[in-house]
Amino acid sequence: MKERTCCFTGHREIPEESLMKIKQRLEEQVVRLIQQGVIYYGAGGALGFDTLAAQTILALKNAYPQVKLILVLPCQNQSERWNRADRAIYEGILVQADKVVYISEHYYKGCMHKRNRHLVDCSDYCICYLNRLSGGTYYTVHYAREKGLKIINCAEQLG
Template identity: 55%
Template sequence: MREQTACFTGHRTIPPQQLEDLAQRLRAAVEDAIGRGYRYFGAGGALGFDTLAAQTVLELKKDHPHIRLILVLPCRSQAERWSREQQQTYEAIKAQADKVVYTSRGYHRGCMHVRNRHLVDHSSLCISYLTQPTGGTAYTVDYAIAQRLEVVNLGDTPR
């Protein structure tokens, strides 16, 4: 199954002027992956790129009903401090996901890294939005490279 699984990692903040272009490039990357036989798409459920990626997979399921969205969430309380609108979007995505996995029972320091490693460890392709040389997304992309995943970066920071 790993050879048919792609994961996503990216920043929580996407500059508004880049959103439309990023959404188009993300859709093209997911469509390319589908064309190459990828069927399972793992997203971490965070704000920003994770949300955009999950919404893209759900939209593409209309034309490709065989693909599956797997949410890999760090803990059950991930969204408790988000705005009401963000929580509603999160719950709508969860309700439409084909599978939801929690990597930790509750929040703890490092639970996001556990989630990110789980996503990479169960994938052969990582579609990223990396624009900063440090932080959780950079860590995850570096881990994906170390695990010999193919990485497609839609951002402007090379690895």
């Protein structure tokens, strides 16, 4: 199953001027992987790129009903401090996901790190939005490279 699985990781902040290109690149890359037999897509449920990736998978399910969205969430109360609009989007994604995995019932220091490692450990591909060499996304992509995943960085294709 790992060879048919792709995870997502990316920054929470996406520049408005890049958003449409990133959406387009993301969809193109996912469709390409689906055509190669990759049908399981794991997202971490965070704001920004994770949300965009989950929305992309859900939108593609109409054309590709075999595709499955798996949310791997750090804790059950992840969205409790988010604003109302972001929580509404999150809840909409949550109810449409094919599977939801919680790393922990409650937040603890390190649960997001553990979520990211779980996503990578269960995947053969990683589609990311990485444009800086620090932070959680950088760490996760570095870990994915160490584990031999095929990395597709939507930020590198913005030129």
